[in-house]
Amino acid sequence: MKQQLKTVKSAKQLTVTYFSIIAFAIITLHFSLLDATLEDFEQINANNRLQHAKAVAEEVLQEQSNITQFAIPPFTHAYLDPKLLPPQVRFPENTPWDKAFEIRSQGADDTEYFAMKTRITDNKTDKTLYLLFSDYIYEISEEQVFLNQLKQLGISILLLVVSFVVVLKASARLTNPLTQLANDIDSRNAGDLSPIAPPSGINSREVLQLVDSFNLYVNQINELLNRERSFNRYASHELRTPLMVMKGATSLLGQSDDPAFIAKQQKRLEQATSEMNDFVTTLLSLTREEDMDNISSRQLDRKELEEIASAHTSLLSGKHVDWYVEAPQPIEIKMPENAFKILLGNLIKNAFAFTEQGHVIIRMTPSAIMVEDTGTGLKSNETGHKGYGLGLLIAADICRKYHWHLHHKTNQYQGCTATISLQANEKPNGLTE
Structure with missing residues (x-):
C-alpha cells in the first residue's frame, strides 16, 4: 500500500495540475477568440469595401466604357483585364465569384490584398471585373488592436498567476489539517486504540466528521476487543465446572461396578455434556447474523x-x-x-x-x-x-x-x-x- 501511495499525487500537487490545465485552456481560448475576432472583422470590412467598390465601378464604366483599369479612392483598384493586374498578384483559377479573399503579393513589398472577382454589365455586355483592396491604415490599426489585446492578455496572465498563488495558499490551508491527520494516523502504533485529536489549523466540517468517524470506529474496535477478552474469560469460567464434573465422573466410573452408581455418574456426564453443548451453541449464535422474523x-x-x-x-x-x-x-x-x-x-x-x-x-x-x-x-x-x-x-x-x-x-x-x-x-x- 505504501508503495502505491508513492505514485499517487498529493492534494496540493493535484491542485497545481488542475489549475495549470485550466489556466492553459483559458489562455488558449483567449488567443483563439482574439485571432478569430480579428480575422472575422477584417473579412467583413474587406467584403463591404469591395461590394461598395463594385457599385462605384459600374457607375464609372457607364460614363467611361473604354477604360480597362482605374482607381476607386481611397484604397481600391479595378481591372477589366487580368493581364493588367500587378505582376506580383495572381488570382487562382478556381477563384469564387463575389467573395472577398486575402492574397499576399509575391514581390519585395510583401503587401497583403483583399481581392474579389465579380461580373458587371457594360452596354448590355457581361464583363469580368477584378478588384484589389489594400488598406495600409487598417493594417496599422489591426496591429494596434493586436497589441492592445496582447496587453490585456498579459494582464490576464498576471491575474492568473495571482489567482494561482491565492488558490495554492487556500488549498494548503484546507489540506494541511487533512495531511496532518493522515500523518498522525500513519504514525500510530498498531495497538494504539486511543481517540485521535482534531488536527491544528483551519478544520472543515468534513475533516471534523472524518475525525469523529475514525474515533467512533476505533471505539467500536476497542469495545469488540474488550468483549472478546471478556468472552474468553467467561467461556473458560463457565466451561470449567462441567469439565470438572466430567473429569470426576469419568474417574469415579472406574472405581465401582455398582449399576446404580454407574447410572448416576452417566447421568452427571450427560448433564455436563448437555450444559456444555447449550453453552457453546449459544455463544456461537451470538457471532452469527440471524433473521429474527424466522x-x-x-x-x-x-x-x-x-x-x-x-x-x-x-x-x-x-x-x-x-x-x-x-x-x-x-x-x-x-x-x-x-x-x-x-x-x-x-x-x-x-x-x-x-x-x-x-x-x-x-x-x-x-x-x-x-x-x-x-x-x-x-x-x-x-x-x-x-x-x-x-x-x-x-x-x-x-x-x-x-x-x-x-x-x-x-x-x-x-x-x-x-x-x-x-x-x-x-x-x-x-x-x-
Whole structure:
C-alpha cells in the first residue's frame, strides 16, 4: 500500500495540475477568440469595401466604357483585364465569384490584398471585373488592436498567476489539517486504540466528521476487543465446572461396578455434556447474523423458570436465603431454550452468589422477567467475582441479539433487581392485540 501511495499525487500537487490545465485552456481560448475576432472583422470590412467598390465601378464604366483599369479612392483598384493586374498578384483559377479573399503579393513589398472577382454589365455586355483592396491604415490599426489585446492578455496572465498563488495558499490551508491527520494516523502504533485529536489549523466540517468517524470506529474496535477478552474469560469460567464434573465422573466410573452408581455418574456426564453443548451453541449464535422474523415463538412457563433456578441452588448452600418463582400465566417468547437458559441462569447465579440472607424472587409478567434479590447490591457486584460480572456481559449480549433489553437497578432498601424487557410483539399466552 505504501508503495502505491508513492505514485499517487498529493492534494496540493493535484491542485497545481488542475489549475495549470485550466489556466492553459483559458489562455488558449483567449488567443483563439482574439485571432478569430480579428480575422472575422477584417473579412467583413474587406467584403463591404469591395461590394461598395463594385457599385462605384459600374457607375464609372457607364460614363467611361473604354477604360480597362482605374482607381476607386481611397484604397481600391479595378481591372477589366487580368493581364493588367500587378505582376506580383495572381488570382487562382478556381477563384469564387463575389467573395472577398486575402492574397499576399509575391514581390519585395510583401503587401497583403483583399481581392474579389465579380461580373458587371457594360452596354448590355457581361464583363469580368477584378478588384484589389489594400488598406495600409487598417493594417496599422489591426496591429494596434493586436497589441492592445496582447496587453490585456498579459494582464490576464498576471491575474492568473495571482489567482494561482491565492488558490495554492487556500488549498494548503484546507489540506494541511487533512495531511496532518493522515500523518498522525500513519504514525500510530498498531495497538494504539486511543481517540485521535482534531488536527491544528483551519478544520472543515468534513475533516471534523472524518475525525469523529475514525474515533467512533476505533471505539467500536476497542469495545469488540474488550468483549472478546471478556468472552474468553467467561467461556473458560463457565466451561470449567462441567469439565470438572466430567473429569470426576469419568474417574469415579472406574472405581465401582455398582449399576446404580454407574447410572448416576452417566447421568452427571450427560448433564455436563448437555450444559456444555447449550453453552457453546449459544455463544456461537451470538457471532452469527440471524433473521429474527424466522425465529418461531415458544411458550415460557413457571416450570422452566423453576428448573433453571434449581440448577444453581448449590450457590445457596449454608445461606439463609429463600427463593421462589412468581409466574401467574405462561407467555410467548422468541428465544431458543438454550439461549434463555444461559441468560436467566446468569442473572439467577448472580443473585444467589451475592445474597447472604433474605430472598430471591424470579418474577414473570406479560412484558418483563425480573430477578429480585436482597443481596449486597450493584456496587458490590461490580467489584466481586469476575466470573459473575462476565456472565452479565454475556446476558446483555444475548438480550441485544434477540432485541430484548436488560437493565439493573438498586432496590430501595437492600439488594438489586435485574429486569429483562421483552419485545413489543411478544405477549402473554392467550392474549391478542
